[in-house]
Amino acid sequence: MRQKVGYCTAPDAVKLAYAVHGSGPPIVRVATWMTNLEFDWDSPVWRHWLDALGDGHTLIRYDERGCGLSDRDVDDISFDAWVADLEAVVDAAGVDRFALLGVSTGVAVAVEYAARHPERLTHLVLYGGYARGRELRGASERRLQDALIAAISAGWTNPDPTFRHLFSMLFLPAGTAEQMGWYDDLQRKSTSAATAVRIYNARGRINVVDTAAQVRTRTLVVHPADDRVVPIGEGRLLATLLPDARLVELDSANHIMLSDDPAWPRFVSELRDFLGTKPVTARPGVEELSRRELEVLELVAAGLTNEAIAERLSLSIRTVERHLTNTYVKLRVSGKAGRAAAAARFSEANQH
Template structure:
């Protein structure tokens, strides 16, 4: 008996695959096979498949198509008379019929069978060049897709109940492939990843959910999804015993934290959404964005949490995610140094700040310098840590230039991989003295915070930074700090910054970390110097 596969691309099997290349013939066979035992008027079939031809020409095309089918597929059970055409009941099998039969008794085995049969939309890729046929096809596709989604949801529930996480993850991914706007499935997938100990993948799934909702519906994830995301972030900070099961609360549960932040969205002049956060109370302190930030992930991170706690003690600490990263828009046309400066302008205006100290880290130092030169009346103090005036593309060391170019190129291949080996290179440059937990967080931060394409673009732009000509125009009190053994930005770069800014004070720190860690002796020294600087000048 011939068997037709209609879910997904059209195919026929009869003791092996049979090639039927003519698209009109495929459309005719599929249409008849969807209702075996039913005969159709030739006039109706001719109009359905050749609507733009005259009545006689359409009937002639249908006759030729049927004759070709009977020559190529002699055992095709066509029931033919002068005016009617159809397939004989019980003499042809289709995956559509098998799919529907499996759904009559939705046991676990039948649900698995239905999932395997649904290879894709009905007649995927078929173009019969007929609006009438396409209208029929759309209706049938919609009904079958809806049935498949319901079956996959039922299968997902069964697999979760049976503890079959790997299979459940595969089913959840299939559901999102069919319809990516199923936020409830995103939540299930986040929980499944977490239960497998893959919290980074769970957090990454939230970012994918957030991006598709913004792109397709211009909305944010709902409160249940956001609450789950925040809970996942909190679990990343708490080491778990080897035999302790991974558990999450039910959606909607409230959580209390001694330190809270308020996240807002503002629009840059080019329409890009920039996310910024305020935490703490007191006079403002603004931190320019650096490589890489994520307002929510940083808030729970053992790499950045102590920075936030320290600066919220006496200040309203203002942070934001750079365009192309974190909670800010990722799909951005203009990622450039000038755009970064405009984003800082946008954030401080949105926060309603008139005059404030400005903290720059890494490439955020150059952005802070450009802002301070452009708006000296608004910057009361300038604090620069681990910064540089000229990016790696302007260095005089050919070996270093070659190494940086190679790393930038490799970002495209290695950044998005599940294996953190490539990102570990960057982690080792930023925080070589990190403990395993801090290392794991920073590895995950990079992958969660931006895409490989944006990471590559950012790397190139940071390499092109050159604000040496602006240093002489900085007319605000400035404190420059730099780690002596910083492997990411050489110590001499910090010295160059301080030497170029009139009256700047330079403080060397005994550390090898580009991001100071809470456990190292340089951290309290850094805090003491910065807080003394901010209170000494009014």
């Protein structure tokens, strides 16, 4: 599976990068906090999302203004600009009717688009999002907003990831060292500290509480129950504001659902049931692995490093690496995201 990257122009002449992959009914994913279309493609944090969403669907996603492959130096960072960017990408991609997916900070933009363009949408899926930004949620949330902005200003461009790691721990509390390290790097590679502050400030002022009542598209709202970035109460509020919404609470603390998260298979199942589609790619399963390969993969799925696995199983590190190489070949996964994809396959198999 490959992605095709293209460019379009927003109403204020900002160049936006968007990517398309997969085949089938289209899904448009609204841009969210910190993306880079090329860097995300082999990501241990996002690649399983891209594989699942592009299996039986055409997935269209884009880097928001100021980030990734889109123009970095922009004058306008605002909610209205984000909605106009989504409109520009949809038009450039040439899709007529489609399912719209909002993730995290992209949820409010998706709600606004749905209210303005109901004729374009077949389904609306909102994951881990909110109808009101931190500035509208009370004094404690405003203090947290200020603290996170201070962390961005202090350490965003520093080679030492200490300050950026704060976001990784919030977004991926159950993440492995590899996943957190990748997310640390993503932030620095996506945008500048100054732009990140502007984006975060604009996110804090978001308010689609009244707009949500105007949405007429059938909606699936999904939220991790122990989300540390967006409290579950915000997801519940969002679901009550939308006229035709169903709320699914996932047993997870990860704001970004990871491939080895036990709740990931349920999310994919709920999504496919809602969209009425099935995967079309036949994937080899873990039943093709040897007993020792399964033992190694089980420990990978539990978050252990190769060194820890070698010690646990009384093997050499080289032998663990050889078992993993064979596993990746059998499961047809590769690249930097191969480890996470294999772990996800193991977790899925053990859900049944």
